[in-house]
Every structure is written in C-alpha cells, then in structure tokens.
Amino acid sequence: MPDLSPGLSPGADLRALVDASPSPFHAVAELGRRLTAAGFTQLAEGDAWSLAPGGAHFVVRSGSLVAFRVGSAPASEVGMRLVGAHTDSPTFRVRPRSDVRQAGYRLVGVEPYGGGLWHTWLDRELTVAGRVVLRGGRSVPVRLDGAPLRLPSLAIHLDRGVREGLTLDPQRHLVPVWSQDLGTEPGLTEALADAAGVVPADVVGSDLVLADTQPAGTTGADGTWIAAPRLDDLASCHAGVTALVAAAPGERTQVFVANDHEEVGSGSMSGARGSFLEDVVGRLVAVTEPGDPQALPRALARSRLVSADMAHAVHPTRYDRHEPAHAPQLGGGPVVKVNANQAYATDAAGAGWFAERCAEAGVPFQWFVSRADLPCGSTIGPLTATRLGVATVDVGAPMLAMHSCRELASALDVPLVTAALTSCYEDA
Known part of the structure; x- marks a missing residue:
C-alpha cells in the first residue's frame, strides 16, 4: 500500500482521512489532496480535456469526485475497472434560517440527514462543517474550531419514562444549543463568516452539517479496532483512492468514484442517480476513441x-439479528454482500470475479446476507449498475454500530480491503 501519509500505518492513515473529512466537501478536498500528491491532476468539467495513455486525473462536482488513470489499450477493446464509494454519512444539516432562541438559549436549527442512530449524538461535543457560498459564487470550505454545539439529554429526574424507551422528536428534541441568549454574543452566521475570512454580509448561502469533534481513535484489548465517525463510508473512500494510487498502470482504464448523497437516495447532480460518473466515463472514452459512436457501450x-x-459485522450481543451462515467478523477481510431482491448488485459472476481477485492478492473474504425476516439496506451498486449497465459486485469492510455518531471497525481490514481493490484495478 502506498505511503500516502508518511510514517502512518494503514489504520492510522484511515483515521487521518476521517479527521480531515467532517463533511463531503472536506472529504473531496482530502481525496483530491492525496491524489495530487500522487501525481494526479485536476480537470474541470467546463474545460476541454486532452487525455493520453497513463494520464492520471480527477474531477470534482460539488461533494463528489471521480479519479481515473487512462489505460494503454482502448476501453472499447478491454473495458474498464471501476470502484465506487460515497462521501456522505448520516448527520444533521443546518437550516437556512438557523437562529433559534428559546428558554434563554440560542440554538441552531437543523434537520436530520439520512437514517442515523440519533440518540448517539446526545451529549457529544459537536461542530459545524461544510461550505459557505460568497457573493460572486465562490465557495469556501469551513469548519468551526472547538466544539460550539451540543445536544444535551434530559435528566432522568425529568423523564422517568425513558427507562421504557427513549423517544426523540427531531423537530423539538434534536436542536443543538449554541450559547446562552444574552443579546450580545455572536451567532453561527458571524462565526461562519469569521472562519471564511469575510464579513457576514458576504455570505449568501451555505451547505453545512454537524460533526463530532472527537478524533478517530483506537480501542479494543489489543488496540486494533478503530472508533471513529463517518467510517460508513469514508473507510471505503480511503481504500478506493489508496488502491487506485497503488495500482500498477495497465491496459485497462482504472476509475474511482466517490458520490455524495448516498444516505438520502443518491438523487442529485452529484449522487449516483445523477450523471456525474456517466459524464466523466463518456468523455474519457470520447476523447481517447474519437469518432466511434459504439466505443462507450462496448467499453461498458x-x-x-x-x-x-461498509458491511454489518456480527454483533457480539445481538448476533440473533444476523443470518447464522453469513456472519462477518471484524478483521476477517472484505465482505461480499448478496440480496435476493437486488438491494445489492452482486450476482454469481461478479462474486466469482471478486473472489479470484482476492485470491490473487492473498486476501480472505466473507459473505453477508440479511435474515429473511429483516429488511436490507442498499448501496450505490444497484443504482450505478442500472444507469451504466456495468456488471457490479457489492463489497465492504465489516463494521459495528453503522450509522452511529461513532462507529467501530478493525484496522486489520484496512490493508485487506485496499489490497483486494488494488487487485481489482490490476485485473488482467
């Protein structure tokens, strides 16, 4: 695996990426930084592209990124190898008119984003991160220093019924407190402008989320587990970009995509239901194989x-929620995910192909299938397969506490998943 952060182990390198990525915009910036350090150059969608075999480039659209290395052979003759992940995680999005004043406090109005385990956000030191848009259209990434926000829980003395079950109304109960309302203290708008280096009047818009300020860390008796926010799906972003950098150039064009908005259905210009990946791949083929209208469908x-x-590792106390024959273990390697109702895009051919790539890399792999009496989540896999018509396999590193404010995975899986994806890129 390449040394993208000098001196760091694979697990520590993942933790560094997570800490640098409190929002999808920060994640894309960090992925771009790593790609640039590895010799990739950024392209703009609005510019004309000139591409040559071996060229390594990346493109950013809002909170999403596509990176690629052009193969030595025409894609229409040998195809491409693609890896997809997503940059977003369940959180709270800050509302446009966010200044809330009640009970002697100033609060920040937010809206739940995705399907989070919202009780895990209580009593944590939180901040705001994302981007602000300035007059003239320029956007600036922002992340407020310190921990200016908190969602305080209600004392048990004031809610005796909590022992029978905690019920949280997101409109009334999940509104983070900013400060006491003294009438003179700066609010969120002033803090954001200060972070962006402008005056409040220059800020005309924002895309902001809440983020836990506790850094990613290690836990477990032997210290091999990673406790961190946003592992779903920054761990896959880390593995995908690290594998792309590590992969040896070959005949096939190698592509990595990190889409935004997966947690809310992917329906956006930068989501997997949008045209971003299709646009980039289409241009790539059109530029490298000009004049051939059949080149793109042949390549796909x-x-x-x-x-x-990410995949669900078997839970230590709720193991009954897993299908007994398909119970992935932390540290056991990548998980191939299968669902009869196509919540995952894996079929027999795709699973077999991935198993061969794992064997070539010396990487063990595991299986996940949901219980027949439980619903199954989904991924960008079926969406991308549907839009592009590309044979797809759904895989991921095993983890616990998915969609918690602070999730759990194994550092042992970081190099295993990266090696498996590198083998997929290098597939001859």
Whole structure:
C-alpha cells in the first residue's frame, strides 16, 4: 500500500482521512489532496480535456469526485475497472434560517440527514462543517474550531419514562444549543463568516452539517479496532483512492468514484442517480476513441464495477439479528454482500470475479446476507449498475454500530480491503 501519509500505518492513515473529512466537501478536498500528491491532476468539467495513455486525473462536482488513470489499450477493446464509494454519512444539516432562541438559549436549527442512530449524538461535543457560498459564487470550505454545539439529554429526574424507551422528536428534541441568549454574543452566521475570512454580509448561502469533534481513535484489548465517525463510508473512500494510487498502470482504464448523497437516495447532480460518473466515463472514452459512436457501450459491456460500502459485522450481543451462515467478523477481510431482491448488485459472476481477485492478492473474504425476516439496506451498486449497465459486485469492510455518531471497525481490514481493490484495478 502506498505511503500516502508518511510514517502512518494503514489504520492510522484511515483515521487521518476521517479527521480531515467532517463533511463531503472536506472529504473531496482530502481525496483530491492525496491524489495530487500522487501525481494526479485536476480537470474541470467546463474545460476541454486532452487525455493520453497513463494520464492520471480527477474531477470534482460539488461533494463528489471521480479519479481515473487512462489505460494503454482502448476501453472499447478491454473495458474498464471501476470502484465506487460515497462521501456522505448520516448527520444533521443546518437550516437556512438557523437562529433559534428559546428558554434563554440560542440554538441552531437543523434537520436530520439520512437514517442515523440519533440518540448517539446526545451529549457529544459537536461542530459545524461544510461550505459557505460568497457573493460572486465562490465557495469556501469551513469548519468551526472547538466544539460550539451540543445536544444535551434530559435528566432522568425529568423523564422517568425513558427507562421504557427513549423517544426523540427531531423537530423539538434534536436542536443543538449554541450559547446562552444574552443579546450580545455572536451567532453561527458571524462565526461562519469569521472562519471564511469575510464579513457576514458576504455570505449568501451555505451547505453545512454537524460533526463530532472527537478524533478517530483506537480501542479494543489489543488496540486494533478503530472508533471513529463517518467510517460508513469514508473507510471505503480511503481504500478506493489508496488502491487506485497503488495500482500498477495497465491496459485497462482504472476509475474511482466517490458520490455524495448516498444516505438520502443518491438523487442529485452529484449522487449516483445523477450523471456525474456517466459524464466523466463518456468523455474519457470520447476523447481517447474519437469518432466511434459504439466505443462507450462496448467499453461498458467489458467493464466491471466494485461498489464499496461498509458491511454489518456480527454483533457480539445481538448476533440473533444476523443470518447464522453469513456472519462477518471484524478483521476477517472484505465482505461480499448478496440480496435476493437486488438491494445489492452482486450476482454469481461478479462474486466469482471478486473472489479470484482476492485470491490473487492473498486476501480472505466473507459473505453477508440479511435474515429473511429483516429488511436490507442498499448501496450505490444497484443504482450505478442500472444507469451504466456495468456488471457490479457489492463489497465492504465489516463494521459495528453503522450509522452511529461513532462507529467501530478493525484496522486489520484496512490493508485487506485496499489490497483486494488494488487487485481489482490490476485485473488482467
């Protein structure tokens, strides 16, 4: 695995990426920084592209990124190898008119984003991160220093019924407190402008989320577990970009996509239901194989996509929630995910192909299938397979506490998943 953060182990390197990525915009910036350090150059969608075999580039659209290395052979003849992940995680989005004043406090109005375990956000030191848009259209990434926000829980003395079950109304109960309302203290708008280096009147818009300020850390008796926010799906972003950098150039074009908005259905210009990946791949083929209207469909027909999204490891006390024969273990390697109702895009051919790549890399792999009496989550895999018509396999590193404010995975899986994806990129 390449030394993207000098001196760091694979697990520590993942923790560094997570800490640098409190929002999708920060995640894209960090992925771009790592790609640039590895010799990739950024392209703008509005510019004309000139591409040559071996060229390594990346493109950013809002909170999403596509990176690629052009193969030595035409994609229409040998296909492409693609890996997909997502940059977003369940959180709270700050509302446009966010200044709330009640009971002698100033609060920040937010709205739940995705399907989070919202009780895990209580009593944590939180901040705001994302981007602000300035007059003239320029956007600036922002992350407020310190921990200016908190969601305080209600004392048991004031809610005796909590022992029978905690019920949280997101409109009334999940509104983070900013400060006491003294009438003179600066609010969120002033703090954001200060972080962006402008005056409040220059800020015309924002895309902001809440983020836990506790750094990613290690836990467990032997210290091999990673406790961190946003592992779903920044761990896959880390593995995908690290594998792309590590992969040896070959005949096939290698592509990595990190989409935003997966947690809310992917329906956006930068989500997997949008045209971003299709636009980039289409331009790539059009530039490298000009004048051939059949080049793109031929290339897609010969391609394979790995949808990399985190998988459910068997729970230590709630193991009954897993299908007994498909109970992935932390540290056991990547998990191939299968669902009869196509919540995952894996089929027999895709699973077999991925198993061969794991064997070539010397990496063990595991299986996940939901219980027949439980619903199954989904990924960008079926969406991308549907839009592009590319053979797709859904895989991911095993984890616990998915969609918690602070999730749990194994550092042992970081190099295993990266090696498996590197083998997929290098598939001959």
